[in-house]
Amino acid sequence: MLRSGAAQAQTLTLAQAIEQGTQAYPFLKSKQAEIHSAEKRIQSSRTEFLPSMIVQDQYTYSTSNALNGSFFPNEGTSISTSGGIRPDNIYRGTTGSFVSAVIDWRIVNFGRVKANVKAAEADRNRSQTDYENEIFQHQIRIIDAYLTLLVNQKLVDVQRANFERAQTFKNVVDAGVNSGMRAGVDSSLATAELVRARLQVLESEQREQVQRLRLSELVGQVQAGVRVDSMRFYTTLPQTHFQSDSISPKNPVLRFFQSQINLSSARSVALQRSMLPSISLVGAGWARGSGLTNADESFRMDFNQGLGYQAYNYLFGVVARWNLTNTIRLKYDYRAEQFQVERFRQLYNDQQLRITRQNREAETQLAVGLEQARQAPVQLRAARQAYNQAQARYQNGLADLPTLLQSFVTLNRAETDGYVATSNVWRFLLLKAAAEGDLSLFMNQIK
Numbered sequence: 001m002l003r004s005g006a007a008q009a010q011t012l013t014l015a016q017a018i019e020q021g022t023q024a025y026p027f028l029k030s031k032q033a034e035i036h037s038a039e040k041r042i043q044s045s046r047t048e049f050l051p052s053m054i055v056q057d058q059y060t061y062s063t064s065n066a067l068n069g070s071f072f073p074n075e076g077t078s079i080s081t082s083g084g085i086r087p088d089n090i091y092r093g094t095t096g097s098f099v100s101a102v103i104d105w106r107i108v109n110f111g112r113v114k115a116n117v118k119a120a121e122a123d124r125n126r127s128q129t130d131y132e133n134e135i136f137q138h139q140i141r142i143i144d145a146y147l148t149l150l151v152n153q154k155l156v157d158v159q160r161a162n163f164e165r166a167q168t169f170k171n172v173v174d175a176g177v178n179s180g181m182r183a184g185v186d187s188s189l190a191t192a193e194l195v196r197a198r199l200q201v202l203e204s205e206q207r208e209q210v211q212r213l214r215l216s217e218l219v220g221q222v223q224a225g226v227r228v229d230s231m232r233f234y235t236t237l238p239q240t241h242f243q244s245d246s247i248s249p250k251n252p253v254l255r256f257f258q259s260q261i262n263l264s265s266a267r268s269v270a271l272q273r274s275m276l277p278s279i280s281l282v283g284a285g286w287a288r289g290s291g292l293t294n295a296d297e298s299f300r301m302d303f304n305q306g307l308g309y310q311a312y313n314y315l316f317g318v319v320a321r322w323n324l325t326n327t328i329r330l331k332y333d334y335r336a337e338q339f340q341v342e343r344f345r346q347l348y349n350d351q352q353l354r355i356t357r358q359n360r361e362a363e364t365q366l367a368v369g370l371e372q373a374r375q376a377p378v379q380l381r382a383a384r385q386a387y388n389q390a391q392a393r394y395q396n397g398l399a400d401l402p403t404l405l406q407s408f409v410t411l412n413r414a415e416t417d418g419y420v421a422t423s424n425v426w427r428f429l430l431l432k433a434a435a436e437g438d439l440s441l442f443m444n445q446i447k
Contacts, residue, residue: 011227014146014446017219021142022135024220031131038124045120048113051105051281059307060096064292065089094291095306101285104319108279115270122266126259133252138218140434143442144427145215150228151423152208158415159201166190166197169408173401186401193405200412231446234422237373238429238445240366251437253355257348264344268337275330277322284315359435366428373425376418383407383414 012020022028065086106113173190177183209224216223249255291306390407393399426442433441 011229012146012219013229014143014231017142017146017215017228018139020221021138021219025138025218026220028131028134028138031127031134035124035127035131038120038127042117042120042124045113045117048116051103053101053103055101057099058097060098061093062096063089063091063093064290096291097287097289097307097309099287099309103283104280105282106278106280110273110276110278112270112273112276112278115266115273119263119266119270122259122263126256126263129252129256129259133256136252136437136439139439140430142215142218143430145211145218146228147233147423147427147430149208149211149215149226150230150233151419152204152211153227154230154234154419154423155416156201156204156208158412158419159197159204162412162415163194163197163201166194166408170194172395189401189405193408197412233426233446234419237370237422237425238442240370240429248437251355253351253437254348257344257351260344261341261348264337264340268334268341271330271334271337275327275334277320280319280321282315282317282319285313287312355435355437358431362428362431362435366425366432369421369425369428373421376414376421380414380418383411387411 170187170190170193173186177187212226213222213224215228216226219226249258287309288311289306289309387407387410390399390404394401394404429445430442433439
């Protein structure tokens with residue numbers, strides 16, 4: 001018994017499949033998250049316009065032995081050498097306190113912060129164009145899977161009809177053999193043809209199911225019962241009068257590669273500006289307390305003595321900073337980024353060349369496909385006529401069974417070729433739309 005189609009299966013139109021796929025596909029959601037991440041990095045880079053303010057409050061317990069002179073602190077740790085100068089070390093500790101607030105506002109940075117913000121904005125634009133290109137490519141994949149599933153559904157129907165025709169044909173042959181009007185070999189040949197038709201049904205159902213799963217994956221939820229609507233795909237052929245054959249710079253693929261060039265250029269400018277000095281307004285205020293009195297450095301072991309502040313200071317000034325040795329590293333980074341700009345520029349040229357070739361190929365395939373689709377009905381009518389004639393001649397004893405079987409196979413191939421040819425026309429149009437970067441070339445044809 002043949003497996004019947006899923007009567008309760010969900011039937012999708014192409015618009016529904018595209019809408020569900022663009023909303024539910026996880027990879028597209030990851031691209032959206034990437035855009036949000038880039039937007040937050042823009043906000044982060046803008047905070048560099050704000051002054052830096054560091055506030056601290058500390059309480060310590062330490063000794064106060066020291067020597068005149070200075071020292072180079074260990075990496076990451078600075079130990080104070082201030083303290084009393086005595087002939088003997090006193091190892092009893094005393095409490096201390098320190099509070100400070102420091103503001104450092106880089107009012108002049110020669111455009112470094114603005115360049116960093118523009119680099120972050122270029123990164124956001126790259127993420128946005130990457131997302132738009134991925135949506136476009138995903139829509140192309142959905143439409144292609146939709147068309148492939150549709151033609152596979154049609155081919156399943158063709159092979160099931162062919163199987164029923166083979167079954168009827170075998171019954172007629174068996175009746176003739178049983179009545180002694182036909183040779184027994186005819187029954188064997190009819191059985192072989194029936195089995196072959198059965199295998200073709202199974203093979204077509206397998207391809208249909210695989211393609212159904214592929215489409216449901218692209219839509220965002222794997223389902224075994226998805227079916228697609230034929231819409232206008234097998235009642236009309238698309239129009240092929242295009243206004244322009246040139247590749248638009250609005251092509252999503254080209255826009256994405258252009259955004260990579262822009263991002264790398266913005267980064268190179270940011271690196272170049274990082275080599276320049278900066279001028280800052282600084283201000284600081286601090287207070288300090290110690291278990292040693294600031295009058296005569298008498299040593300007090302009272303715990304509360306060192307927690308109160310005894311000395312207060314403030315500082316205001318202008319600071320110019322220029323890390324001269326760091327410019328050496330930044331120059332190499334800048335040159336490396338310049339090579340990245342050139343790399344993305346050549347990748348853009350490569351994509352433009354490839355898309356131009358794909359556009360010309362699609363036009364050629366579309367022209368040939370249209371002619372094949374126009375010839376398919378002629379082939380089908382001839383095949384049906386040949387089959388009917390061969391069947392009549394066989395029943396009247398004017399033709400042998402191999403001749404009838406050949407017309408049987410020819411009719412099946414003509415039915416298959418008709419659907420495949422029509423499907424190929426729409427798929428070639430889709431290739432044209434993909435190369436142009438304009439999906440409306442395809443979608444306007446099915447409205």
